[in-house]
Amino acid sequence: VLHRASIAEEIAWTRRHTGEGGSDDALLDALGLRELRLRHPRDLSSGERQRAAIAALLCGAPALALIDEPTRGMDGRARTQTAALLHALAAGGASVVVATHDSVLAAAVATRVVEVRDHTARDLGPPRSALSGTSPYATQLGSLRACGPVTVDEALAAVGAAMPAPP
Numbered sequence: 278v279l280h281r282a283s284i285a286e287e288i289a290w291t292r293r294h295t296g297e298g299g300s301d302d303a304l305l306d307a308l309g310l311r312e313l314r315l316r317h318p319r320d321l322s323s324g325e326r327q328r329a330a331i332a333a334l335l336c337g338a339p340a341l342a343l344i345d346e347p348t349r350g351m352d353g354r355a356r357t358q359t360a361a362l363l364h365a366l367a368a369g370g371a372s373v374v375v376a377t378h379d380s381v382l383a384a385a386v387a388t389r390v391v392e393v394r395d396h397t398a399r400d401l402g403p404p405r406s407a408l409s410g411t412s413p414y415a416t417q418l419g420s421l422r423a424c425g426p427v428t429v430d431e432a433l434a435a436v437g438a439a440m441p442a443p444p
Contacts, residue, residue, distance in 0.1 A: 279318035279329055284310055287318070287333045295337035308332050308358055323350030328359065335362060342366060345376045360385045384408050 281287040288301050305311040308328040318326050327350055334342060347363065348356045356379070364386045367373045376393075377383055383390055383404055390407035392399045401407030 279326065279333065282317055283315050284318065284321075284329045284332065285314040287329065288336045291333050291337045297336060297338045299336060299338075301336065304332050304336055307362055309355060324352060324355055327351060328355055331359060331362065335366060339366075339371055341372045341374075343374050343376075346379075347375060347377065348379045348382050356382065380408055 279287050281290055284305070285301065288304070292298070292301075301314075302311060305314055308331060310325070310328055310332060313321060313325060313329075318329055321329060327347065331344070331347060334344070342363075344363070347359055351359065360382055363373055363375065363382075367386065367388075373386075375382070375386070387404045390401040390404050392401055392407075
């Protein structure tokens with residue numbers, strides 16, 4: 278939840294409390310928020326607020342990030358930018374746990390897929406098998422077309438491979 282009067286103030290608050298330095302402009306550019314940095318979070322769209330919350334998280338350089346539905350309310354470009362940042366965060370050594378219904382995001386950034394249903398967590402394995410139509414626990418990604426299951430590779434190709442390749 279964002280509590281400061283602007284995105285810039287939210288990031289500054291996080292940096293003060295974590296002792297992290299860095300370039301706010303680079304982060305804001307990566308999330309497409311530079312022009313919005315002085316706006317109050319309540320005046321943003323839901324996708325912009327989501328990206329602002331991610332900026333406030335990432336500027337603190339967390340060792341562990343627990344993120345719920347990071348691409349909710351985002352357009353395709355913002356989803357791609359967010360996926361790239363999450364991928365970079367994990368590549369930098371952070372542990373990133375993402376709760377999402379976004380199968381394309383999971384295919385792009387996950388190393389493991391865990392399904393949570395009826396108060397039970399089931400490890401479905403790497404995204405290439407967990408999200409394909411061949412898994413008995415495959416997500417809706419496996420039933421996107423009438424002529425048969427779609428694989429993670431096909432789904433990523435369909436979105437133009439705009440997101441980073443899975444690890």
